[in-house]
Amino acid sequence: MSAVETKPLLQRPGTRLAIRYAIAIVLTVIFVFPIYWLFMISFKTPAEIFAFPPKWYASKLQFGNYVGLFKDGDAVSVLNSLILAGTSTVIAMVLGTMAAYSLVRFKTGGENLAVWIISQRMVPPIAIIFPVFLLYVFFGWVDTYHGLIILYTAFNLPYVIWMMRGYIEDIPLELEESALVDGWTRWQVLWRVVFPMARTGLFATAVFTFVFAWNDFIFALVLTRTEVITYTVQVTHYFGGQSNFWAKIAAMSVLGTLPVFVAVAFMQRYLVRGISMGAVKG
């Protein structure tokens, strides 16, 4: 599409670039505005939130809404989310990578097992949550950390296995072979060769696994009561009172969103591969 001879104004490279910039800026403003608004509300005073016509920015940065969340103890739900998502991510990464290694290097269970594992990911949460709830009532696991950790781990395993399969395939086989020839056991090879070699893949996959668990709502809604409430459930607790709790909704949402923004900022390179379940190798 290079312009060789003189073209009409609209087709000149400079004009084209200007138009593309204009569209890009408008699009970005549209997509970022809701996030901006959420953050702004969290900094506004109640008077500013309920000003009419709406105020487009907070007059000054004040953290009163956040202080409120810490004072009445609601902020502990963010800590719960951290414990649940963090622990389940570590377990899912270890178990999932082990399973992926077995699938890649030994073809365990053949194609059918791999298909069955990924199909587990596709089962809608609402369809399994009800029997899981009954099971958990029976075990006394409702509103416990380990109950949700087990559920998040299991729910994320297919994703971890699927992603790590791709990363393990990229590890050169010779390294593992020479370690075996040197007399290492397979367990040693797994821990000292495969895990270290796959570390970038591990790290990238872990971030997404964490985000999935962190952003979960439906499992936490059903399986928490008071003790291990996550931030997503906490946000919905503010919905009832006819817009009285806007400051809390916004501040709690921001507390729950910032860590994800930070985590993903470090993972830009892997973002597409991560969200497309490896369909695009990056």
Next chain:
Amino acid sequence: MTVTTIDSATASRAPDRNFKYWVIAPAIFLLLLVGLFPLVYSLIISFQHLTMTEADTSFVGLKNYAHLFVDTRLWESLLHTVIITVIALPLELVFGMAMAQLFLERMPGRQIFVSLLMLPVVISPIVAGATWRLLLDNRYGPINQIIGWFAGHPMTLLWNVNPNLVYPAIIFCEIWQWTPFMFLILLAALSNVDKSLTEAAEIDGAGYWRVFFKIVLPSIWPVMAIALLIRGLDLVRIFDIIWSLTAGGPGTMTETISIYTYVQGFSQFETSYTAAIAFLVIALLTVIVTWAIRRMGLAK
């Protein structure tokens, strides 16, 4: 494919013999516990008649399944789910594709735009719904304000109550959050298209659309298919955004299959009937997904 097993590297030593099973066993166990067990258990209780007050475990045959057919609220909720899916999915695809085309050619600062545009994707859908609830508030939300500027007089549209506006509200939120998902995947896929092919076609005089449909689209199809599958499945089980925005209301107008199942199970406590619904959903989706995965060659 080259040989990728390493069985031959060592004559199987005693501690290693069952290694390949030991490493996969914990994962399989968890998947059976949380994946297969609920499936079987659902199936069993769906043939009983359990409610919150009724603990009788005798079997009632296909009674619950028969009831599925006359439950209009169930079919309406399926219809709502389909409506949201068939509107939102093509829009996300088309907008995502248009945005990917816009950013395909290099431009200074492209990475900054892309980084900002991807933010909605990683937000929790519950938070996304809550954010739009605040944006769409009839009095204090900025959207009515902006619409008022264009209309020339103040607008007080009741986005999460008015029957004509609840679907647009849900779909705006849905599209806002997930168009960037399509955009990111399609941008990556488009960047991998072999430039020499498209340039050769252009030199041969093929127009933009012809090149797009004959060369570009077939080569990004595998990736696009996966993106559509992932988004399609997410849309079919849509719950969080609706819970935040309308909670299924007004009445049951925006109740999707996930919301309806939740209501049956956790506010009506129709234990057995919920299991029947859940099993219907699982059965439907399992068939569709297994077929789609094999069909699209994803299981490679």
